[in-house]
Amino acid sequence: MVDRLLGRSREAPPDAPLDAKADVWRRVQLARNLRRPRTLELLGEMAEEIVELHGDRGFGDDAAIVAGFARLDGHRIAFVGQQKGADTEENIRRNFGMPHPEGYRKSMRVMELAERLGLPIVTFVDVPGAHPGPESEERGIADAIARSVGLMSRLRTPIVAVITGEGGSGGALAIAVGDVVIALENAVYSVISPEGCASILWRTADEAATAALAMKMSADDQQALGVVDIVVPEPGEGAHADPVETARRLRPIIVGELERLGRLPTDELVEARYRRYRAMGAYTEVAAPAVVPPPVRGLGDRLRDLLDPTRWSGGNPIPGPSRRDEPPAREEV
Amino acid sequence: MPIKLPSFRPHKDAHPPDLWTKCPSCSEMLFNKQLDKADRVCPTCGHHFRLSAGARLDSLLDRGSFRELDVGLQSLDPLGFVDQKPYPDRVAAAQMATGLRDAAVRGIGTIEGRPVSICVMDFGFMGGSMGAVVGEKVTRAAEDALADRIPLIIVSASGGARMQEGTLALMQLAKTCAALERLRAARVPYLSIMSDPTTGGVFASYAVLGDVNLAEPNALIGFAGARVTAGTIAQELPSGFQRAEFLFDHGFVDRVVHRRELRHEVALLLRYLAPAEIGTDGSTVEVRPTFDPIGFLSSLADKVVPDASQPEEPVPARASREAADG
Numbered sequence: 001m002v003d004r005l006l007g008r009s010r011e012a013p014p015d016a017p018l019d020a021k022a023d024v025w026r027r028v029q030l031a032r033n034l035r036r037p038r039t040l041e042l043l044g045e046m047a048e049e050i051v052e053l054h055g056d057r058g059f060g061d062d063a064a065i066v067a068g069f070a071r072l073d074g075h076r077i078a079f080v081g082q083q084k085g086a087d088t089e090e091n092i093r094r095n096f097g098m099p100h101p102e103g104y105r106k107s108m109r110v111m112e113l114a115e116r117l118g119l120p121i122v123t124f125v126d127v128p129g130a131h132p133g134p135e136s137e138e139r140g141i142a143d144a145i146a147r148s149v150g151l152m153s154r155l156r157t158p159i160v161a162v163i164t165g166e167g168g169s170g171g172a173l174a175i176a177v178g179d180v181v182i183a184l185e186n187a188v189y190s191v192i193s194p195e196g197c198a199s200i201l202w203r204t205a206d207e208a209a210t211a212a213l214a215m216k217m218s219a220d221d222q223q224a225l226g227v228v229d230i231v232v233p234e235p236g237e238g239a240h241a242d243p244v245e246t247a248r249r250l251r252p253i254i255v256g257e258l259e260r261l262g263r264l265p266t267d268e269l270v271e272a273r274y275r276r277y278r279a280m281g282a283y284t285e286v287a288a289p290a291v292v293p294p295p296v297r298g299l300g301d302r303l304r305d306l307l308d309p310t311r312w313s314g315g316n317p318i319p320g321p322s323r324r325d326e327p328p329a330r331e332e333v
Numbered sequence: 334m335p336i337k338l339p340s341f342r343p344h345k346d347a348h349p350p351d352l353w354t355k356c357p358s359c360s361e362m363l364f365n366k367q368l369d370k371a372d373r374v375c376p377t378c379g380h381h382f383r384l385s386a387g388a389r390l391d392s393l394l395d396r397g398s399f400r401e402l403d404v405g406l407q408s409l410d411p412l413g414f415v416d417q418k419p420y421p422d423r424v425a426a427a428q429m430a431t432g433l434r435d436a437a438v439r440g441i442g443t444i445e446g447r448p449v450s451i452c453v454m455d456f457g458f459m460g461g462s463m464g465a466v467v468g469e470k471v472t473r474a475a476e477d478a479l480a481d482r483i484p485l486i487i488v489s490a491s492g493g494a495r496m497q498e499g500t501l502a503l504m505q506l507a508k509t510c511a512a513l514e515r516l517r518a519a520r521v522p523y524l525s526i527m528s529d530p531t532t533g534g535v536f537a538s539y540a541v542l543g544d545v546n547l548a549e550p551n552a553l554i555g556f557a558g559a560r561v562t563a564g565t566i567a568q569e570l571p572s573g574f575q576r577a578e579f580l581f582d583h584g585f586v587d588r589v590v591h592r593r594e595l596r597h598e599v600a601l602l603l604r605y606l607a608p609a610e611i612g613t614d615g616s617t618v619e620v621r622p623t624f625d626p627i628g629f630l631s632s633l634a635d636k637v638v639p640d641a642s643q644p645e646e647p648v649p650a651r652a653s654r655e656a657a658d659g
Contacts, residue, residue: 132557134571138583142537142556146510150542153511154518169494169503170537170556177507191494191503191534196558201416201496215499216412225411227500277511278472280504281465282411285403286434 025209027218028194030186030238031165032128037243038097039066039081039124042164045247046254047072047079053110059139062103063094064131065175067110072122073255078114080107080175081124084165098131101144104174108148111155120158120258123175129193130171145174152177153277156270158261160254163187163219163228164239179273180257181227183219184246185234189227190217226280230257356380372592381549381592383529385431386438386455389488393596394442394451401440403473406466408435412499420497427458435466436491439474441483445600447607450478453488456530461491463535464498468505471539475512478521484606485516485523486599489540493533493558506538513542522606524599527554527577527586541585545602547595548577548586 030036043050047070054061067080082099085091114121130141152159152175161178167189183189190197194212195205202210222228232253235245261269354363358380368375372392373382384392390399407424414420428434436459439452452474454461461467471487478485494502516523525543527536529552537556540546548554555575573579580586590598 130556134574137555137557137575137579140541140583140585142541143585145537145556146506146539146541149507149538150510150514153507154514167500170506170534173503173506177511189500191499192496197496211416214412214414214416215496217499222500225499225501227504274511274515277504277507280508281468281501282409282498283465283469284407284409286405286407 021209021213024188024212024218027186028188028209028212030240031126031188033238033240034086035240036126036165037239037246038083038086038126039079039164040083041243042124042247042250043070043079043081045244046251047077054106056102056105056109058105059102062100062106064097064099064127065103065107067107069119072258073251075255075258076119077258078110078117078119078121079124080110080121081164082127082171082175084126095131097127098129099127099171100131100136101139101141104130104141104144104148107175108144108151111151115155115157118157120160120262121155121178122254122258123159123161123178125161125163125167125172125176126165126187127168127171128166129168130174142170145170148174149177153274154270156266158258158264158269159273160257160261162250162254163189168193177273177277179261179269179276180229182230182232182250182253182257183222183228184232184239184250185219186238187219188212188217189219189222190215354382374592379550379591381529381551383456383490384592385457386433386453389453389528390438390442390451392592393486393488393599394444394449395446399440399442399451401438402477403439403470404434406434406469408464408466408498410497411465411501412497414497414499416497423459423497431455431457433458435464435470436461437467437470439470441477441481444596444603447600447603448481448483449486449603450474450481450483451486451488454490454535456490456492459495461489461530461535462493462495462502463491463505464495464502465505467491467495468502468508471505471509472512475509475516475523478523479512479516479519482519482521484603485521486526487523487539487543488526488528489531489535490528491531491533491535491540493535503534506534509539510542513539517544524602524606526595526599527552527580529553532556532558532575544606545588546586547588547590547598548580549592549595550577550589552577554580554586 037045049071050068051070052066052068056062064082065080066083068078070077070079082097083094084097085094111121130136130145159178161176161181163172163176163181163183165184165187166172167176167183167187169191172189190212194208194215194217197211197215198207199205216222216225219228219231223231230253232249235242235249239246264272352365354365354368355361356363356375356378359375359378361375361377363375368382373384373388374380375382410420412420433455436456437452437454439450442449442451452471454467474487475485494505496502513523522544523542525540525546527540527546527548529549531540531552531554533556536554553575554577577586577589581589588598
């Protein structure tokens with residue numbers, strides 16, 4: 001914490017205190033930095049004996065998601081992560097880190113295998129969002145995400161999720177359901193991209209920084225909301241400046257969590273994970289308007305209802321609200 | 334000077350909006366009372382207008398069988414979210430406009446006498462967006478279905494997760510999917526009905542996960558919004574992209590069902606879906622619904638008063654759609 005405060009004050013010019021909006025926008029830019037270390041780079045620094053597995057056994061192999069086995073501090077693990085490219089050529093091959101359904105299906109295959117083999121799972125999340133487009137929709141991107149989320153909620157093996165860069169909506173959550181969620185200091189996590197949010201609520205993408213602030217998408221804010229459990233400070237100007245040091249800081253925390261979770265009885269582990277997500281969301285229960293108890297209706301009432309023609313067509317028309325037929329708010333992903 | 338009499342209905346406004354609705358599909362002017370009578374389906378072209386949660390419950394459940402639960406659930410403002418308006422103001426405005434506390438209504442009801450746990454969304458409340466309350470109601474509906482071992486039905490109508498609740502809205506995907514996994518493990522069936530629109534985080538969580546997925550004709554169903562898609566990829570979108578029939582063609586919807594047949598189809602499916610009791614010897618026994626006088630009398634009345642809009646035989650969804658379109 002102290003490190004981080006010092007780190008931040010080192011970056012800020014002493015005479016210009018960062019205002020909150022500029023700060024969160026700086027983090028969004030850092031999270032999207034082209035040189036930010038990805039899943040394979042981080043694993044390469046912190047793990048040994050890495051074996052990547054390919055293909056979803058149904059359609060193909062998606063290079064935007066990598067998955068396989070690795071040895072982390074002596075622990076055998078299964079890993080899954082999004083992989084953006086380091087240059088244009090690699091980005092085209094990896095589709096800018098935007099997975100298609102087959103990517104998530106490959107990930108599910110490896111995670112199910114891990115459960116069977118008794119291996120804990122570590123995921124690395126860095127995705128602008130699942131690929132939007134006809135091929136993605138045709139092959140069931142929504143189905144793949146929903147099933148992946150459901151699968152991770154019940155897998156009987158420890159899961160540590162690490163948000164390393166962009167946590168972009170459903171495409172991120174699909175591999176980010178875990179017993180513990182770790183985030184790098186400059187990682188961001190949001191329900192929609194700040195540009196998308198701004199273009200809907202502010203009617204211009206230029207307000208993206210404002211939207212980023214309003215959505216509280218920085219790692220610290222996410223920790224305060226309880227979505228993220230642990231924030232790991234990044235070295236110097238950010239993870240891209242020193243990937244080796246970033247991996248060195250991340251490794252003991254992942255290993256520590258794996259060891260802690262590994263000691264829990266499996267039933268307890270899965271129940272705690274269910275409770276973790278079950279408790280999310282802020283709502284209140286206000287005194288409802290006096291609820292009319294369902295009347296115990298006699299046969300006479302029922303027959304009277306039957307004979308009353310106005311109650312026949314499945315209830316009376318609801319005035320007002322039912323007339324609404326405005327265009328859908330489609331971008332509210 | 335001639336005396337100008339006040340006219341009861343000014344000529345300019347021959348079709349006042351509170352009495353008439355213009356069909357967006359065929360431009361026919363429809364008399365609202367008749368439209369409501371036809372379950373808000375255009376009699377000319379078969380366009381399905383959106384239904385409020387109340388009207389949807391009325392059209393699906395046995396009359397008078399619905400008992401609403403968790404009426405008092407209301408969103409908080411965990412982010413202190415302000416865009417053009419503070420989030421609590423938006424919620425309050427939506428509450429005033431719809432008479433609902435949030436975008437979903439849930440409870441217990443019966444269909445042909447079979448009890449179901451049901452949750453219905455209302456697009457009129459902030460685009461049917463899913464925040465903590467919608468997620469909670471869906472989850473509680475699933476938990477009730479599990480506890481009582483009765484089928485779960487969710488009718489979706491939503492633009493997706495509610496941005497104003499940030500990642501906590503995103504976490505509702507995890508909350509609901511986790512509850513549905515438990516339902517599946519306990520062999521309790523779940524029927525998902527997708528109406529126009531079912532997109533974003535709602536489609537990518539509980540809506541797509543039904544043991545049986547039904548959709549209304551031409552309903553917009555998809556993951557990414559059209560603007561997101563168009564902005565990300567520079568290619569023309571196929572015609573009928575993200576419509577119910579597109580989903581059907583690609584295998585993610587079991588049946589596209591005209592609204593007037595929806596209750597019938599759901600009832601038919603429930604006869605197979607209602608969870609079986611597992612006998613001590615491992616055999617399964619169908620649980621028959623208890624005798625229900627209303628359902629019984631209604632079925633008699635259906636036979637006595639033949640109604641052209643209620644075909645006796647189940648019409649295959651595809652055929653009925655073509656008939657409706659033609």
